Amino acid sequence: MIIGIDLGTTNSSVSYFTEDGAKIIPNRLGKSLTPSVVGIDENSNIYVGETALERSAVYYDSTAQVFKRDMGSQKVFKLGKNEFNAEELSSFILKYLKEDAEHFLGEKVEEAVISVPAYFNDEQRKATKKAGEMAGFKVERIISEPTAAAIAYGLYQKKADAKILVFDLGGGTFDVSILELFNNILEVRAVAGDNYLGGEDFTQILVELFIKKNKIDRESLDSKTLSHILDQAEKCKRGFSDSKISSMNCIINDERIEFQIDIDDYEEACELLLEKIRNPIKRSLSDTNLRLSQIDDVILVGGSTKLPIVRKFVNKLFGRFPNTSINPDEAVSLGAAIQAALKERNQYIKEVILTDVCPYTLGTEVVMERENNRIEAGYFCPIIDRNTVIPASRTQTLYTVYDNQSKIRINILQGESRFAKNNISLGELFVEVPLALAGEESIDVTYTYDINSILEVEVKVNSTGNKVKQIIKNKNNDMTDEMIEKRMEEISYLKIPPREQEKNKLLLFRSERMYEESVGEARKQLDYIITKFESALKTQDPIKIENAREIFKEELDYIDEDQKLR
Ligand code: ADP
Ligand code: MG
Numbered sequence: 001m002i003i004g005i006d007l008g009t010t011n012s013s014v015s016y017f018t019e020d021g022a023k024i025i026p027n028r029l030g031k032s033l034t035p036s037v038v039g040i041d042e043n044s045n046i047y048v049g050e051t052a053l054e055r056s057a058v059y060y061d062s063t064a065q066v067f068k069r070d071m072g073s074q075k076v077f078k079l080g081k082n083e084f085n086a087e088e089l090s091s092f093i094l095k096y097l098k099e100d101a102e103h104f105l106g107e108k109v110e111e112a113v114i115s116v117p118a119y120f121n122d123e124q125r126k127a128t129k130k131a132g133e134m135a136g137f138k139v140e141r142i143i144s145e146p147t148a149a150a151i152a153y154g155l156y157q158k159k160a161d162a163k164i165l166v167f168d169l170g171g172g173t174f175d176v177s178i179l180e181l182f183n184n185i186l187e188v189r190a191v192a193g194d195n196y197l198g199g200e201d202f203t204q205i206l207v208e209l210f211i212k213k214n215k216i217d218r219e220s221l222d223s224k225t226l227s228h229i230l231d232q233a234e235k236c237k238r239g240f241s242d243s244k245i246s247s248m249n250c251i252i253n254d255e256r257i258e259f260q261i262d263i264d265d266y267e268e269a270c271e272l273l274l275e276k277i278r279n280p281i282k283r284s285l286s287d288t289n290l291r292l293s294q295i296d297d298v299i300l301v302g303g304s305t306k307l308p309i310v311r312k313f314v315n316k317l318f319g320r321f322p323n324t325s326i327n328p329d330e331a332v333s334l335g336a337a338i339q340a341a342l343k344e345r346n347q348y349i350k351e352v353i354l355t356d357v358c359p360y361t362l363g364t365e366v367v368m369e370r371e372n373n374r375i376e377a378g379y380f381c382p383i384i385d386r387n388t389v390i391p392a393s394r395t396q397t398l399y400t401v402y403d404n405q406s407k408i409r410i411n412i413l414q415g416e417s418r419f420a421k422n423n424i425s426l427g428e429l430f431v432e433v434p435l436a437l438a439g440e441e442s443i444d445v446t447y448t449y450d451i452n453s454i455l456e457v458e459v460k461v462n463s464t465g466n467k468v469k470q471i472i473k474n475k476n477n478d479m480t481d482e483m484i485e486k487r488m489e490e491i492s493y494l495k496i497p498p499r500e501q502e503k504n505k506l507l508l509f510r511s512e513r514m515y516e517e518s519v520g521e522a523r524k525q526l527d528y529i530i531t532k533f534e535s536a537l538k539t540q541d542p543i544k545i546e547n548a549r550e551i552f553k554e555e556l557d558y559i560d561e562d563q564k565l566r
Contacts, residue, residue: 002111002344003101004336006145007090007128009068009198010171010303012036013330014097015337016105019348022152022334022341027100028502033329034097038089039063040079046494048096051506057231057513060224064089066200069172071131072123087131088491094135096496103499112137113340115332117173118144119193119359121414122426122455129452134488141343142452146177147188147356148335149301153326154181154352163294165284167322168301168332169277169310172198176280178288178295185353190287190387192280193359197273199237199304205269206233210248210259225252228517240266240308251517267309274313281317287387298322301331358449361386365411365420367401375401378420380413383447393448397462400433400441407432408443412457431459431468504537504545507552514559522559529555 011033039052056063062080132139146166175193239246363382415423536548
């Protein structure tokens with residue numbers, strides 16, 4: 001069985017394909033979304049998902065969140081005395097999802113299709129693949145998230161032909177893509193996006209408003225208090241889904257601070273953020289030569305499309321109501337499972353032919369000849385244009401610039417700028433050429449973008465026929481298989497607590513947080529019920545523990561409600 005995984009910045013989700021179509025696999029807490037959060041305690045127990053998120057309020061310094069943005073980079077995340085990069089953290093999430101899927105399906109799961117933002121570059125895609133491998137998966141396919149969402153939607157479509165715009169606003173990224181469906185062919189026409197725009201930014205606005213309104217000195221806040229404010233801002237933001245007025249309730253230096261905000265004021269404060277939504281939409285339309293009015297359907301994907309001010313903005317922009325026939329939280333995961341089914345030629349799937357495009361222009365650095373034979377370096381020469389259908393292969397011939405030049409350097413660039421220095425260098429390659437007069441020696445540089453938008457480069461010296469071929473290695477993170485194995489051994493001291501304990505841990509972390517947030521009588525109550533639950537845990541009797549857990553949860557809910565009313 002191949003499963004589909006939406007490895008999100010904020011939430012991840014896993015699906016599989018059945019004779020009734022794609023279905024979400026619930027996690028060990030019975031939920032369809034698993035927060036992409038990792039925490040590690042002082043005994044090297046590793047927590048993932050909701051439990052890690054609940055734990056983060058108290059153990060802020062040993063929790064990592066929003067690390068997907070840093071996939072493929074060298075950023076180091078400190079969790080207590082442990083240090084990890086974004087791939088390693090992602091691999092913990094994937095491992096957890098793998099366990100849940102195997103438990104649910106009752107079989108080993110070895111292979112997965114993992115989704116990435118369309119706008120992820122080569123390095124980030126490779127890092128995602130590596131994270132999957134570290135979690136024990138074979139990762140044959142990386143699929144772009146909007147493409148996955150569109151298949152989830154397109155497959156259940158009645159219409160034979162449609163131009164679809166997928167609008168995916170998640171926690172940290174914004175992706176737009178335009179797809180065309182005709183007969184059974186689903187063709188991605190263009191992708192665009194912003195890797196630095198998402199729900200987190202909308203939460204930050206509330207944090208800023210709160211801090212400003214209450215004249216708090218941001219610098220004076222420790223990271224734990226900031227995280228508490230952030231948590232309240234998140235709740236406040238979600239509150240707008242049910243009401244025009246929402247509120248935050250924070251405890252700062254033992255003082256309770258209430259803050260109410262009206263949706264119109266919030267909308268005004270978010271004006272600049274909302275405006276940022278426009279650019280990728282414009283670009284995807286111009287890349288496909290389409291006008292807004294030619295789009296048949298707009299599909300909303302991602303948790304942030306639940307924010308009423310975002311919906312309003314989208315409605316106004318498109319002059320109509322978007323399609324919400326599939327759950328915006330589940331579309332990507334379901335689509336990844338459909339892709340998995342297509343890949344394994346599942347008998348229950350109707351054949352869909354899918355074509356995808358590459359998100360960025362790939363090229364190389366060249367010199368330009370200016371007036372008076374003056375040579376100027378540092379220009380970008382595009383080889384594969386963005387939004388070319390993949391797989392794609394293009395060749396560009398380059399010539400020597402100087403007499404007796406013995407080497408040519410190929411700087412492999414990704415980006416849209418006319419100047420090399422403004423684009424991202426994915427790596428470089430040198431080839432030797434026979435000595436000759438300038439312009440007499442030439443090389444053919446061939447770029448191949450594979451089905452996963454991963455690049456391969458081949459260089460041929462035309463006079464000698466010599467070839468240099470190199471799969472571009474992640475420049476920042478050039479780990480060999482042996483290095484990965486060694487690293488896995490290094491971190492094998494980490495333990496995932498048994499699945500059965502998850503619900504207990506979740507409640508215990510919640511009670512710890514509530515204890516920190518309360519004073520006086522409520523604290524005494526909490527102390528009493530925590531001790532009671534802990535002694536039930538000591539009995540190791542599963543039935544007793546389950547009963548005690550039910551009661552513990554009701555008691556916590558009660559205290560929570562009681563606190564809110566004060
Ligand atoms: P990602 O794809 O980045 O993992 P999701 O699609 O799960 O993210 O979206 C997560 C974002 O959605 C978070 O920023 C969260 O605050 C936001 N979100 C979820 N539910 C709501 C809601 N009801 N109202 C506003 N924002 C929401
Ligand atoms: Mg997402």
